[in-house]
Amino acid sequence: MSLLELAAWQGLIHSDGWVEGSAGQAPVVEPATGAELARVGVAAPSDVSRAARLAANAQRDWAAQPYVARAAVLRRAGQLFIEHAQEIAAWLVRESGAVRPFAEFQTQVAAEECFAAAALAAEPYGQLLRTALPRLSMARRVPVGVAGVIAPFNAPIVLAIRAIAPALALGNAVVCKPDPRTAVSGGVVFARVFEEAGLPAGVLHVLPGDAAVGAAVVEAPEIRVIAFTGSTGAGRAVAGLAAKHLKRVHLELGGNSALIVLDDVDLETAVSAGAFGSFNHAGQICMATSRHLVHHAVADDYVRALAAHAEKLPVGDPTGPVALGPIIDAGQRDRVHALVTGSVEAGAELVTGGTYDGLFYQPTVLAAVTPDVPAFSSEIFGPVAPVTVFHDLDEAVRLATATPYGLSLGILTRDVMAGLALAERVPTGLVHINDQTVNDEPNAPFGGLGDSGTGSRHGGAAANLEAFTETQWVTVRGDLPQYPF
Structure with a gap:
């Protein structure tokens, strides 16, 4: 059975189901030949506003699910990447220009990222703290709420799933803006995989669009964390806009x-x-x-x-x-x-x-x-x-x-x-x-310094917990204390 049957998604965006994008449609062009492969829906900033509100509402129920339920969805997603690897790789070859081995590598990594995220859902999420008072004191990790993921064209599956999968596993909803040049392999693929994996409606939104759509993702008040992968220049713009809205931003930028x-x-x-x-x-x-x-x-x-x-x-x-x-x-x-x-x-x-x-x-x-x-x-x-x-x-x-x-x-x-x-x-x-510079594994911390980014914000339990949760202090007393007021 085809995962990416055109009838399911052609000309549409994924936002609480498949709907028309406010910016219409755009062709999916094969770089090698210039041929039009399909058409995708294109979002506008108004679609981001709607998606962010829907995501915030859906996130509460998703976070309330037992961790085993979230982990099960991620495991099913990983299995779907394996089962449909050849179909997904074929789209990567034609849409992104990747040679077949690199395309197949991306589908393999996507499965591994989902399996690692499933395990992340069961990780310890806090610690007991010493306290001088007669109470239980703890620090615990709670979901950020809605995470925004802005991903580039060059390795569209790897560079999005490494944020999408852990964010979902930790109880967040996600609004993803793929590069419009790879809107199928970097967008439609995720929508269809998680749809088939049983992710509740409204938890994942996929909105291909231009820079204005990316800016809307950063500005939407419901989206509290931005995971951006792209050029250093664009990353500076994202960081500046996020700072105006007091948002946390994780930047994986250029390299030399x-x-x-x-x-x-x-x-x-x-x-x-x-x-x-x-x-x-x-x-x-x-x-x-x-x-x-x-x-x-x-x-x-x-x-x-x-x-x-x-x-x-x-x-x-x-x-x-x-x-x-x-x-x-x-x-x-x-x-x-x-x-x-x-x-x-x-x-x-x-x-x-x-x-x-x-x-x-x-x-x-x-x-x-x-x-x-x-x-x-x-x-x-x-x-x-x-x-x-x-x-x-x-x-x-x-x-x-x-x-x-x-x-x-x-x-x-x-x-x-x-x-x-x-x-x-x-x-x-x-x-x-004793190796060249291109290496990446889902369980290893990944990130750059200086103009290459804001450090390791992807890979491994510690980096992903830091990236997609907030730390909350909680105390519990057996009895209400008396105060001198």
Whole structure:
């Protein structure tokens, strides 16, 4: 049985059932071919206001459910992601341009996120406190109420479900605004999965829309916490608007992650890891290896081998046997190309790539990249591997910390303890010794520092409890005390 049968959702938004969006409809466009795959409903700010009110009303009954009931819904959702993995992955391939392995990875992660969230519902949610008075004193975690989730296009399932699943498990309702470019795989999928899993009506709302819809999610008084994943610039705007309304906001933003390659590595293995970190999903991953910092003793060989790997990677329609699919749209492609051409004009060497056909951008290697080159200082979000040479560990640290981003760090070396010592000198949210920078697991804390975000707000019981609950102090006395008033 099809989960995503068009008749169930085409042209509609999900808000206490499938209804028409106030902003009409929009086409679902396949980046690889330009073909229209379907039509989705589009929300307006007025739809957000309605959804937030409905969510607040539905949340009270949802939070009152026994934790085992909430956990059962999350387990069923996880199972549905498994049962319909091929159908969901097919939409990811065609709508987001992901190659099949990356699409299947996202469906697998979605299931794991739901199973982890089901376990989260049973976690201890408070602690007993010492008190000097004759009473029971405790701190307990209570749901925030309604959580707003604003998710991007690049990994639309992973980057939304990691907030949706724990928020629901902890007794919250959710209003989700997916990127309109991936409104099916990043929106309709969640609505249909949780609908089939038995989530009560009104607890989850999915509202594709533009920036005005995102602003309405932040401003709605019923929505108390915002989980935003996107660019650093957009994150600053979200944080500023949330501050005006005294709301908590969790930001997972851009990255410019460094891979430090020391001179004792097995070169071919190191290059393979570096190529994967830069070129997977055409570089459209926040954790992508955006800077290859390579010891001078192996730098020339590393560049030659990296270019050879890049030239062997087939680029094309992700429904076929290719390694890289398209950039999401022309605007993003042009931004990537401008960074490449601007870097060459600033003195970088174009070793391979730097060309495109439609939305298909060739894997690109830049050498002689210095800190004043655009590809060094900016988040690229495309299949580009800039290589910078260092001569000693102090210089490697200076280069690694020369941008305001702090999401992920990879260090490749045979001396693991030296790698750990080096990592302690680089502020970053994630560190991977002897691996590239793109790593994520549902049970691990995830988040960046500086321009990459507000720290670990996803993954693991501690981060999710912090993200989607409030701490409440409760005292209980056996008898009412007498006061001298």
